[in-house]
Amino acid sequence: MLRNPTECSAGSADRGVGFGTDSRAWGREAETRDISWNGTWRASDQWTFKADLQHTRATTEGYDNLIGIGGYMPKQTVDMSQSPPRFTFDDADRAFLADRNHYYWGSTQEHRDRARATLNAARLDAKFTFDHPVLNDLRFVIRATERKATTQSTHDSEWTQITQSWAVGNSWQPLSQLAYMTDPRVAGNTTVHNFKNFFNGDVPAPPSIVAPNMSLTDGSASASPASFPMLHAYSNLFCNTGNSCVDWKPALFGDDKGLNQQKERTKAAYTQLRFGFEQLPYPVDGNVGARVVRTESTATGYTLFSPPSGSNQPPGVPSIPAQSAQQSFENNYTKILPSLNLRMKANSELQFRFAASRGMTRPEFYQMQAYTTLSQNIHTHTDPITNQAVLDSIDYTGSARGNPLLRPTMSNNVDVTAEYYFGRSSSLTLAVFNKKIKDIIIGRTTIYPLNDVTGKQQDFQITAPVNGASGRASGLEIGYQQYFDKLPGWLSGIGVSANYTYIDSRLSMNQPVTGVWCTPKDTVAANLTRDLAGCDTDGHVLGGVPMSGLSKNAFNVALLYDYGPWSARLAYSWRSHYLQAVNTWGTADGSGIDRNPDSPNFNNAYSVNYALPTWGGAYGQLDMGVQYKVTDNVTVAFEGQNLTSAIYRQYMQQQIGMKERSAFGTGPRYAVQMRYSF
16 A cells, blocks of 8 residues: 655645646647659660659648646555556545545646658669670669758747646745645636546556546647646746746747758669579579768757746856857768678579678658757755855756767678478578667767856756667577468368567667766766666666667467458467667656765765666567458458457566566457458
């Protein structure tokens, strides 16, 4: 049973476990137009030319609005001996949570964005066909593209408080109490929400809770919700001084400082020679080629800094001028990407393949935004004798939405495959592979310097995407498929398909992680270690993280049927757990207790910036599909997904093991379709 009888906020009679509910509305409109042209000219028996032109234009705009309320409930009972955990509440708890008078108005969050992008591409292919026993053809290709994108979004001031417990008090805090709904001036505009068919009835349903009316979140991509000025006016009803302690304004949107412009031009040329040695005892064919790619990109955006509000800062606080500087960046590089593919035919049923290549993946536009926000956070206390604010510490923090100087991620790939074909659509394959990857993009703490009015440099710690790691992924894949077509009549349509994949991956940081502690808190070294290797709540480095998104084991098994107008599949897919992220929202905080004996913060509360790596749990799902071809033009189909109501779980890693963080149950889903082709 969870209780916290000491937790409360000024002006509140409720004490207990803090909780919150929210209402959220979002919407998006998107439109894409694509015009393409293709032409082919066969100039002679040996020369063939092809040309492609393409123009694509895409626009989108959207909004995302949220209103949160909160309270302190007396207790809750959690049974963690099973998964998902069971949360139970007695009658008194349920009555408490359904009563509006135990809730206060907490915060709002708004987001708006609009974007416009274009892509122009041109490609010219030429193929020369040989009249030769070994050489098949030689191909030449040149391709040029130009991508442009302009995005605008609300600034980073999207989340704002109405009343929060940390803003209530009698020293530096601006509020005398929370905006509890017992006050008739802030009552109303809520509804009681009931949870129906929670986890398909497999676990006890949560009690009824109070949530803001959805109508309060109504907005658009061009305006904040009309309710937000009213909700933020509640703050001023509980000011410690005067009646205007919170001056809320909509998050800035549509100005030049929320503008990001990016452009990318590429020029590529490649050639490929196809050949075949058919006269060998074991015939060999394949191709060899190389691609040369030139990439030129630019990005324009802003670095924003607003000094702390208030003119009477305590002594010792550096004065840093406001920043709203527009910056432009260029990022150009040329890469050569060779490839070789070979196939050897042992006989009519057995063949082997070998492939070696170098690959490149460019950063996405959203990763290359030139938009950085910086904050100077001042921590003080009030001297009881002089009643003056005394400076405790200053945090210099920030975040970058992107990094316009990111390099592409490169990989060297080797694959060897054996394929055995022993009937109609029947095969057995084995593949082994190894990939070495460098310049993997990760989030990492770095320093952004600004000078104060005296010329002294102040270092802001920001989190930004960087090419900060290398990796290796090797493994094997086994595949099997067979139709039992020797069975009589309709039984000949029965088949099976299965595959299994094993991947062993390692992630190596370009800046090695040393030591076993990620403390003292707020140092560059500690935050860097946390971002790269994970940090437990006691300050221990976790480390040993693999490449994200890769499960070590995965398999698929399917029962197939294809006979006459009928086609059916019953398939089960499973993958083992996999790393999602090292430092992400929800499993990272600054409230750990430092157990490092050499740290000046040893055993102090709120002395560890921890980050618990987040993992997707092992998951398997059973799906089915049945299709019947009524005529040559009409087909009807039935599909069912997640027939066994599998639950997806997410975990957070600590030294003592994986701890379940969340569970998601979507239940089965069914669809009926009819297609007409002409």
